[in-house]
Amino acid sequence: MNGEKVGKTPYKHKDTKIVGSTNQVRIEKEGYRTYTTTFSKNEEIAVGPLIGGLFVLVPYLWIMKYKSARIYDLIPKDK
Numbered sequence: 001m002n003g004e005k006v007g008k009t010p011y012k013h014k015d016t017k018i019v020g021s022t023n024q025v026r027i028e029k030e031g032y033r034t035y036t037t038t039f040s041k042n043e044e045i046a047v048g049p050l051i052g053g054l055f056v057l058v059p060y061l062w063i064m065k066y067k068s069a070r071i072y073d074l075i076p077k078d079k
Contacts, residue, residue: 001025013066017041025072032074041066 001013002024013023019041027035 015041027072027074029074032076035072035074037072039066039070 001011006013009027015021015023021041022038023040025035025037025039
């Protein structure tokens with residue numbers, strides 16, 4: 001994740017990045033092609049910061065969140 005090893009799957013990602021921040025993912029497994037992708041913090045609306053933003057503008061920086069789950073299918077190297 002973003003150039004750092006985070007462990008084995010399943011992996012649960014959390015961070016405090018603001019709206020539009022991007023994360024790079026590289027999944028490697030012996031016998032399979034390396035899978036590389038990205039995802040951004042603009043996939044779903046976060047209700048808490050939306051309500052808080054009505055009173056103070058700063059929470060709008062965290063108004064969006066990531067999808068709750070992702071599934072990536074690895075392809076064997078021999079295909």
